[in-house]
Amino acid sequence: MLLISCPNCGSRDETEFHYGGQxxxxxxxxxSGLNDREWAEFLFYRDNTKGIFAERWLHSxxxxxWFNMLRDTVSYDIQSIYPMGAPRPDKAAAAPESGTAxxxxxxxxxxxAAPSIAAxxxxxTSTAPSTAPSTTQSGTTAPEGATK
Amino acid sequence: xxxLLPEHPDFLWRNPEPKSSYDAVIVGGGGHGLATAYFLAKNxxxxxIAVLEKGWLAGGNMARNTTIIxxxxxxxxxxxxxxxxxxxxxxxxxELEYDFLFSQRGVMNLAHTLGDVRESIRRVGAxxxxxxxxxWLEPDQVKELxxxxxxxxxxxxxxxxxxxxxxxxxxxxxxxxxxxARKCDELGVDIIQNCEVTGFVKDGxxxxxxxxxxxxxxxxxxxxxxxxxxxVLAEMAGFRLPIQSHPLQALVSELHEPVHPTVVMSNxxxxxxxxxxxxxxxxxxxxxxxxxxxxxxxFHVIEHQMAAAVELFPIFARAHVLRTWGGxxxxxxxxxxxxxxxxxxxxxxxxGWGTGGFKGTPxxxxxxxxxxxxxxxxxxxxxxxxxxxxxxALIDEHGAAAVxx
Ligand SMILES: Cc1cc2nc3c(=O)[nH]c(=O)nc-3n(C[C@H](O)[C@H](O)[C@H](O)COP(=O)(O)OP(=O)(O)OC[C@H]3O[C@@H](n4cnc5c(N)ncnc54)[C@H](O)[C@@H]3O)c2cc1C
Ligand SMILES: [Zn+2]
Numbered sequence: 001m002l003l004i005s006c007p008n009c010g011s012r013d014e015t016e017f018h019y020g021g022q023x024x025x026x027x028x029x030x031x032s033g034l035n036d037r038e039w040a041e042f043l044f045y046r047d048n049t050k051g052i053f054a055e056r057w058l059h060s061x062x063x064x065x066w067f068n069m070l071r072d073t074v075s076y077d078i079q080s081i082y083p084m085g086a087p088r089p090d091k092a093a094a095a096p097e098s099g100t101a102x103x104x105x106x107x108x109x110x111x112x113a114a115p116s117i118a119a120x121x122x123x124x125t126s127t128a129p130s131t132a133p134s135t136t137q138s139g140t141t142a143p144e145g146a147t148k
Numbered sequence: 149x150x151x152l153l154p155e156h157p158d159f160l161w162r163n164p165e166p167k168s169s170y171d172a173v174i175v176g177g178g179g180h181g182l183a184t185a186y187f188l189a190k191n192x193x194x195x196x197i198a199v200l201e202k203g204w205l206a207g208g209n210m211a212r213n214t215t216i217i218x219x220x221x222x223x224x225x226x227x228x229x230x231x232x233x234x235x236x237x238x239x240x241x242x243e244l245e246y247d248f249l250f251s252q253r254g255v256m257n258l259a260h261t262l263g264d265v266r267e268s269i270r271r272v273g274a275x276x277x278x279x280x281x282x283x284w285l286e287p288d289q290v291k292e293l294x295x296x297x298x299x300x301x302x303x304x305x306x307x308x309x310x311x312x313x314x315x316x317x318x319x320x321x322x323x324x325x326x327x328x329a330r331k332c333d334e335l336g337v338d339i340i341q342n343c344e345v346t347g348f349v350k351d352g353x354x355x356x357x358x359x360x361x362x363x364x365x366x367x368x369x370x371x372x373x374x375x376x377x378x379x380v381l382a383e384m385a386g387f388r389l390p391i392q393s394h395p396l397q398a399l400v401s402e403l404h405e406p407v408h409p410t411v412v413m414s415n416x417x418x419x420x421x422x423x424x425x426x427x428x429x430x431x432x433x434x435x436x437x438x439x440x441x442x443x444x445x446x447f448h449v450i451e452h453q454m455a456a457a458v459e460l461f462p463i464f465a466r467a468h469v470l471r472t473w474g475g476x477x478x479x480x481x482x483x484x485x486x487x488x489x490x491x492x493x494x495x496x497x498x499x500g501w502g503t504g505g506f507k508g509t510p511x512x513x514x515x516x517x518x519x520x521x522x523x524x525x526x527x528x529x530x531x532x533x534x535x536x537x538x539x540x541a542l543i544d545e546h547g548a549a550a551v552x553x
Contacts (some may be wrong), residue, residue, distance in 0.1 A: 001446045001447055001448050002438075002446065013448075014446060014448070015448050018437070019437035019438050021392070021439075036538045036539070036540075037538055039538075040390075040537045040538040041388075043481075043537075044390040044481050044537045045388050045389075045390045045537070046390075046392060048379035048380075048389070048391055048392050048393055048439065049439075050377075050379075050380050050393075050441045053439060055438070055439065071438070073393075073438075073439050073440050073441050073442070074440075074441045074442055075442065076438075076440065076442055
């Protein structure tokens with residue numbers, strides 16, 4: 001059972017939350033211009049990172065708000081929790097939010113960089129020491145060592 | 149002390165050093181990798197091949213699953229490949245000369261709501277049209293077949309009936325792996341354990357070798373059978389897969405005298421139970437919701453599964469859990485596998501079997517071997533190609549086939 005620190009409610013059991021999969025997947029800027037391959041990517045393809053993964057969670061039986069989390073998919077350590085719409089805290093130089101992104105609670109459209117670009121660089125951070133303390137306060141940056 | 153021990157029995161396969169080159173390399177020494185190698189050697193005469201396994205043989209999902217074998221899937225494409233697998237299960241003990249205790253004790257899929265009932269009856273009809281044995285059972289027939297099931301209406305989700313496939317059942321998963329491994333070895337296949345693939349060598353867009361912790365191995369062809377790690381290998385090779393890896397847990401009780409004659413699965417309350425030959429009650433749960441490579445999941449998932457089990461089988465209330473464990477399952481959005489070519493030339497992929505690929509092992513191996521040997525799809529795996537996510541021809545087995553195991 002994960003202990004998840006909701007930015008609004010504090011530490012609660014995982015059973016209060018709903019998983020939302022990969023974070024930062026923007027809704028296509030120009031849907032009518034997409035070909036079948038691009039639609040397939042948007043609908044069915046998500047990163048499946050072994051290591052530090054940016055993902056969405058919903059505090060469904062609490063404040064009912066969405067937020068993002070950086071979590072190690074091997075040790076399950078939670079490294080950071082940050083608001084929807086904010087860039088990945090371990091990607092300091094990440095481009096600002098773009099696209100049709102919305103920060104609405106039910107939004108599936110919050111995004112920044114294209115997922116495929118993110119994928120390659122995420123894996124390289126998987127060497128971050130998993131002994132790094134889990135920092136679970138709202139909007140904190142990743143603990144030292146996680147930012148490579 | 150050691151000299152007092154009996155002689156070690158004969159080993160079932162050699163442990164060779166990797167050669168510098170092979171005609172084909174299979175990545176992953178689970179059931180699918182071993183079955184693929186077996187059919188490559190047996191049906192296609194490809195014996196200069198190797199199976200590379202990063203850990204020990206069958207240490208992944210192969211020896212972690214709850215061993216349920218059935219073919220009562222809804223859609224034609226699934227019924228075809230899973231029924232072919234079931235027919236192979238029926239002849240494999242003899243063909244592999246190994247009794248891996250394939251027991252056709254039947255599988256029951258319970259219905260607990262009116263929606264379940266309608267969907268189940270529809271599936272029985274679809275199964276019959278596809279030549280798959282299937283029946284609809286009323287609650288009293290359910291009770292007759294499995295007397296320990298509680299069919300009264302004093303529970304949250306009463307049993308309103310079940311589908312039943314008499315030819316379905318269970319087998320001993322580790323013995324299945326050993327049976328394939330021994331035959332592979334006899335046919336000349338090198339099974340190389342403790343050999344982790346860490347990258348690929350490409351000439352343009354064509355794969356020509358694999359990098360491993362034991363050196364680089366040249367090869368004409370690569371077949372990926374890495375289950376939960378498929379995405380990691382695809383990324384090394386430079387392409388993406390529509391796969392999410394999740395922890396999936398199971399558990400066994402201490403040993404009991406035989407009380408449970410069949411296999412019972414409930415999609416709705418989410419538990420599936422059989423009794424192993426030795427006597428343990430074997431129970432599986434659902435996946436953890438989050439992505440995970442940790443081969444462990446959360447306790448609340450097990451708690452939920454046990455609550456359902458005790459309500460359905462009141463006599464389990466005093467049974468003790470002996471051990472729990474997890475595997476990493478490779479799920480797709482349409483709950484169907486991916487078998488076929490990849491964007492990289494001479495590299496083939498077999499993955500996405502998710503929570504239910506043990507039953508498919510023989511057909512996965514047979515058809516994937518065909519695809520690797522000929523470069524073309526087999527009639528049975530053609531619909532499961534990666535392209536379906538672009539064409540939209542998904543094979544949506546979610547819910548439609550009861551619990552996906
Ligand atoms: C708890 C649980 C219950 C299940 N219950 C059922 C069931 O009742 N019925 C059913 O039909 N299915 C069931 N399944 C699903 C089934 O086990 C899998 O679909 C199936 O085993 C996958 O194929 P495999 O045997 O080849 O996988 P695996 O045994 O996981 O084989 C993949 C292998 O690849 C290796 N590998 C990974 N990366 C590398 C690398 N880089 N280099 C070399 N080797 C690598 C791994 O170590 C592993 O041994 C269950 C799964 C689990 C976890
Ligand atoms: Zn909250």
